[in-house]
Amino acid sequence: MAVYLPGDVINEPSSSDSSIIGYGINLRGEKKVVTQPGAFRSDEGKIWLSVHSKRYIPQEGDRVIAIVTSKTGDFFRLDIGTAEYAMISFTNFEGATKRNRPNLKTGDIIYATVFDTTPRTEAELTCVDDEKRARGMGQLNGGYMFKVSLNHCRRLINPSCEILQTMGKFFKFEITVGMNGRIWVNAPTTEEIIKIHDVINKSEFITGEDELISLVQHSYTRSVSG
Amino acid sequence: MRVPPLTTCEKEVILEALKSGKRFDFRGLEEFRGVKLVVGSEIGTAICTIGNTKVIAAVSAQIAEPSSMRPHKGVIIIDVDLSPMANVSNEHDRLGSKGMELIRLLELIIRDSRCIDVESLCIRAGKEIWKVRVDVRILDEDGSLLDCACLAAITALQHFKRPNVTLEPHHTLIYSEYEKAPVPLNIYHMPICTTIGLLDKGQMVVIDPTEKEAACLDGSIVVACNKRREVCALHQSTNLVLSTKQIERCVKLAMSRAEALTAVVSDVIKQDQRERSAFKRPDGFSITTPSLILTSGTAAARQINAPRIQHGREPEEKMLYQPSVIVNENPLSVGSVKQEEVDEDALIAEQLSIIQNSVGGVAVSDPQSSGVSKRKKEKEMVDDLLDGICDSEEEEVKTEILGSSEPMEVVLPVVEQQKDEEDVTSWRKKKKKV
Numbered sequence: 001m002a003v004y005l006p007g008d009v010i011n012e013p014s015s016s017d018s019s020i021i022g023y024g025i026n027l028r029g030e031k032k033v034v035t036q037p038g039a040f041r042s043d044e045g046k047i048w049l050s051v052h053s054k055r056y057i058p059q060e061g062d063r064v065i066a067i068v069t070s071k072t073g074d075f076f077r078l079d080i081g082t083a084e085y086a087m088i089s090f091t092n093f094e095g096a097t098k099r100n101r102p103n104l105k106t107g108d109i110i111y112a113t114v115f116d117t118t119p120r121t122e123a124e125l126t127c128v129d130d131e132k133r134a135r136g137m138g139q140l141n142g143g144y145m146f147k148v149s150l151n152h153c154r155r156l157i158n159p160s161c162e163i164l165q166t167m168g169k170f171f172k173f174e175i176t177v178g179m180n181g182r183i184w185v186n187a188p189t190t191e192e193i194i195k196i197h198d199v200i201n202k203s204e205f206i207t208g209e210d211e212l213i214s215l216v217q218h219s220y221t222r223s224v225s226g
Numbered sequence: 227m228r229v230p231p232l233t234t235c236e237k238e239v240i241l242e243a244l245k246s247g248k249r250f251d252f253r254g255l256e257e258f259r260g261v262k263l264v265v266g267s268e269i270g271t272a273i274c275t276i277g278n279t280k281v282i283a284a285v286s287a288q289i290a291e292p293s294s295m296r297p298h299k300g301v302i303i304i305d306v307d308l309s310p311m312a313n314v315s316n317e318h319d320r321l322g323s324k325g326m327e328l329i330r331l332l333e334l335i336i337r338d339s340r341c342i343d344v345e346s347l348c349i350r351a352g353k354e355i356w357k358v359r360v361d362v363r364i365l366d367e368d369g370s371l372l373d374c375a376c377l378a379a380i381t382a383l384q385h386f387k388r389p390n391v392t393l394e395p396h397h398t399l400i401y402s403e404y405e406k407a408p409v410p411l412n413i414y415h416m417p418i419c420t421t422i423g424l425l426d427k428g429q430m431v432v433i434d435p436t437e438k439e440a441a442c443l444d445g446s447i448v449v450a451c452n453k454r455r456e457v458c459a460l461h462q463s464t465n466l467v468l469s470t471k472q473i474e475r476c477v478k479l480a481m482s483r484a485e486a487l488t489a490v491v492s493d494v495i496k497q498d499q500r501e502r503s504a505f506k507r508p509d510g511f512s513i514t515t516p517s518l519i520l521t522s523g524t525a526a527a528r529q530i531n532a533p534r535i536q537h538g539r540e541p542e543e544k545m546l547y548q549p550s551v552i553v554n555e556n557p558l559s560v561g562s563v564k565q566e567e568v569d570e571d572a573l574i575a576e577q578l579s580i581i582q583n584s585v586g587g588v589a590v591s592d593p594q595s596s597g598v599s600k601r602k603k604e605k606e607m608v609d610d611l612l613d614g615i616c617d618s619e620e621e622e623v624k625t626e627i628l629g630s631s632e633p634m635e636v637v638l639p640v641v642e643q644q645k646d647e648e649d650v651t652s653w654r655k656k657k658k659k660v
Contacts, residue, residue, distance in 0.1 A: 067233050079230050107234040144239040147230075184235075190243045194250055224248040 004034040004049060012040060012047070022048025023059060052151045056081040056180035058114045058123040063137070065145065065178030066125060068108045076104060080114075081147075081180045084122050088112060092126040094134035102139070109140045109184065111176050140176060143186030144193045150181045152204045163203050166212050170220045171196055195219045227314040232441045240442045244425060244432055251277070251436065258434045258483065259370075263381055263490060265498050267510030269408070270386030274378035275514075277436060278368035280312075283360060283378035285386040289349065289400075290357040300347020301357045302337050304329060306375070312367040324371075331372055331461055332362065335417045335450045336379055339458035343412035349391055349398055356388055358411070369421070369436040372448055376419040377487060384495045386411055417450045417458040418487045420480035428468045431476065447473070449480035453488040581611050 004010065010025065010032040021027060024036035025047060038051035056064070058080065066078035066086060078086045088110070093102040104110065116124035127137040155161050157177045164175065173187040173196055183200060187193045199219045206212050240250070247255055259277035266272065270285035292299065306329040308316040316322070321329060336342070347356040360383065362375050387408035390401045423432035423443040435443060445464030451457045457477060462468070501508060 067231055069231055081230060083227065105234070107231065107237075109233050109235060140235070142238075143235055145233055145235055190239060190246065191248060193239060194243060194248060194252075197250060198252070222252065224243075224252060 002040045003038070004040055005037045006035055008034045010034060010040065010047070012042065018042065018045050018047045020046040022046060024049030024051050050151065050154075052149060054147075054149050054181060055083075056150060058082055058086070058117045059179075060114055060117050062114045062179040064112060064114060064125070064180040065140070065176065065182035065184055066110050066112055066180075068104045068106055068110065070106060071104075078110070078112075078125060080123065080125070080178075081182065082123065086114070086123040086125050088125040088127065092128055094128050094132065094138060104139060109145055111137050111140055111178065111184070113137065140184050143174070143184050144197065145182055145184045146197055146201075147181050148183060148200065148204065150179070152200075153177050153179060153181050153183065156183070156200070162209060162212060163200070166209075166216050167196065167199055170216050191224045194224050195222070227310075229313065229315045232438070236438065237442045240439060241425075244439070244442075245430070249432075249439070253434075255431065256433050256479070261377070261487065261490065262514075263377065263494050264511060264514055265381060265385045265494055265508075267508040270382050271511075272378050272381035272385060273365075273511055273514055274374050274381065276370050276374045276377075276434070278366055279370055279374045280366040281362060281364055281371075281374045281378040283362045283375070283382040285358060285360050285382045287356050287358045287386070287388045289354050289398075292348070292352060292355040294352075297352035298345060298348045298355075300344040300355045302342060302344065303357065303359045304332050304336060304362065304379070305359065306332060306362045306364070308364045308367075312364045316364075316367075327463075328372060328375060331419075331448065331450075331459065332360075332375060332379060334461075335376055335419060335459045336360065336383070339415075339417050339450070341380075341413055341415050341417055341452075341458070342383065343414060346412045347388075350393065354398060358383075358386075358388075367437060369438075369440050370434050373419045373421050373434070376417065376450065377491070380416050380418070381491050381494065383411055384413060384416070384491060385498065415452040415454060415456070416484075416488050416491060417452050418480075418484035419448055419450045419459075420476075420483045422447050422449065422476045422479060424466060424468070424472075428466055428472045431472075431479070433479065447476050449477050451477065451480050451484045453485045455481050 002012065004024075021032065024034060024038050026033050026035050032047070034049065036049055036051045036053065036057075038049035041048050041050050058064075064080045066080045066088070068076050069079050069085065070077045074090050075087045076090070078088055080086045090096060090101050091098070092112075096102050110127060112125040112127045113129075114123055115126045127134060129135055156163060167173070171187060171192055173185055173192065175186075175196075176184040178184075185193060185196050185200075187196060199216055202215055202219075203212060206215060243249065244255070249255070251259070253259070262273075262275040264273045266284075268284070271283070273280065273282045275281075290301065292301070306321065306325060307318065308321065308325045308328075310316045310318065316325075342358075347358065349355060360379050362379055364371065364375065387403075387410045389403065389408050390406040392399045392401070421434060423435035423440060423446045424430070425432055425443055427444060432439060432443060435446065440446060445462065445466045447463070447468070448459070448461040449457065450459035457480075460473075460477075498508065
């Protein structure tokens with residue numbers, strides 16, 4: 001495993017036949033230049049960097065959780081944790097037409113895909129796929145949203161990650177993980193939301209399975225008030 | 227840059243939780259976060275941490291000319307800078323409304339409450355005075371910013387020592403610390419700030435709110451007071467109409483907090499002085515660096531692993547062996563009966579018996595002296611003892627002086643304190659009658 005810093009050029013043998021270039025790497029001509037500091041990863045023609053950061057940089061195809069900040073003309077202005085605002089068109093919602101506009105207010109959150117990240121413009125988001133289907137995207141109602149590091153987010157949605165499965169044995173909850181480091185959870189009671197929030201925050205630096213189970217168990221039995 | 231806006235769902239959940247007495251950090255509504263206070267190896271520096279809020283303060287002094295209005299008074303200048311590292315919306319050298327509020331309140335609390343004797347800072351009236359500068363830097367923000375900044379500034383001022391000077395007919399001699407021992411500032415009292423969040427138009431109070439909680443609350447009230455139960459400043463952030471009863475309640479909460487934190491500050495300073503007088507090299511801020519060193523995991527490429535932690539030693543545990551750090555946990559939660567309190571009672575009883583024995587012993591050993599002088603002596607003795615009791619009894623909170631081999635603190639609840647005093651005074655009266 002190699003660690004790269006921004007500006008480095010990747011010379012790994014496994015990167016020569018890679019067709020998919022992922023997070024933290026940019027293609028400049030023939031060279032693969034690193035844009036973020038992180039550990040090099042490669043897998044079946046894919047290369048990316050595993051970066052520990054808190055600030056999100058938009059990438060096409062990422063599913064993110066966005067906060068509606070204002071309405072401007074035919075667009076909603078959204079906050080996705082980047083330096084600039086992102087936009088979403090009224091028509092990019094399932095079942096939306098020129099007449100039938102989605103009813104979103106300032107402070108609402110939506111789960112959407114980044115589909116346009118042209119440099120020097122605001123990123124554009126969509127809540128529908130190519131077939132105009134929502135497929136789970138759209139407004140998130142109720143629940144609680146909080147922020148963790150991007151690395152932790154990627155770990156949570158990894159199928160081989162045990163955290164959510166272990167938590168599922170104790171809690172009944174709904175979760176949405178955005179690649180921009182935001183997590184939305186919903187549970188029947190506030191107390192459970194608080195406990196889940198606590199477990200997710202604390203599980204970031206836990207790798208052992210036993211440790212994880214004891215953490216979840218501890219949170220499950222712990223009383224919230226006082 | 228801007229801060230991410232507060233979403234409706236967050237606000238709803240936080241408010242709902244608060245109204246049912248729950249908080250996201252598992253605290254009660256009237257529970258404070260732990261306070262960590264560290265003084266630096268440099269004289270006059272301190273870092274204060276409350277939860278995630280972190281503030282560093284540094285005090286320096288220089289000789290300047292006084293203003294013509296106050297020719298025999300020193301000057302105290304407070305400088306605040308909000309670092310963008312603390313909150314993305316902050317900018318260097320631009321305070322904004324939040325920063326202005328902070329600096330005005332700090333000036334009000336530290337300078338206008340006259341806790342520092344500015345007259346002793348005068349070297350030559352109308353010509354030379356000491357200009358004391360307090361630099362406050364916000365390193366991390368998570369609510370209760372003023373509490374943290376005030377505590378850091380007060381600790382730094384307590385820790386600070388100005389160079390010694392002597393006056394010659396035509397010039398002033400300034401000594402380095404190797405020639406003549408530096409002089410500490412004359413501090414009359416320590417104002418301690420407490421932020422209290424208000425909910426439901428002031429019907430409910432949320433103590434020590436975090437940044438997110440503060441954003442959801444109706445407003446907050448800041449009370450600065452000292453351990454002598456004097457209110458130094460009162461500030462309300464929003465134009466909420468509060469009843470006298472509500473304000474009184476807030477002040478009462480702030481007073482118990484002030485007593486607790488004053489003890490912590492004086493402990494930290496005393497510990498540091500003890501070490502310095504023993505020519506031990508002070509650890510300074512090196513102990514605040516976390517022992518968690520993040521490295522990327524060495525897992526296979528498919529497994530995106532969280533960064534591993536190098537478990538050298540637990541950070542909390544590491545703190546325990548460091549001198550001049552005091553971890554002060556939830557001063558208000560002392561109310562419940564615990565094993566510690568049972569021990570405390572035993573300790574009090576022991577102390578009381580020691581006092582009585584010792585006083586009695588002295589009285590017996592001095593039978594020749596006349597009645598009047600005897601009484602005088604007794605009075606002095608009892609006064610000394612009372613002072614001693616008062617000193618030790620300030621530490622209402624469970625404070626740990628870390629690094630010392632024996633348990634240093636004497637933990638006494640307030641009620642007992644009064645009882646003790648009564649005991650001693652009644653005993654004293656009895657003596658007088660005899």
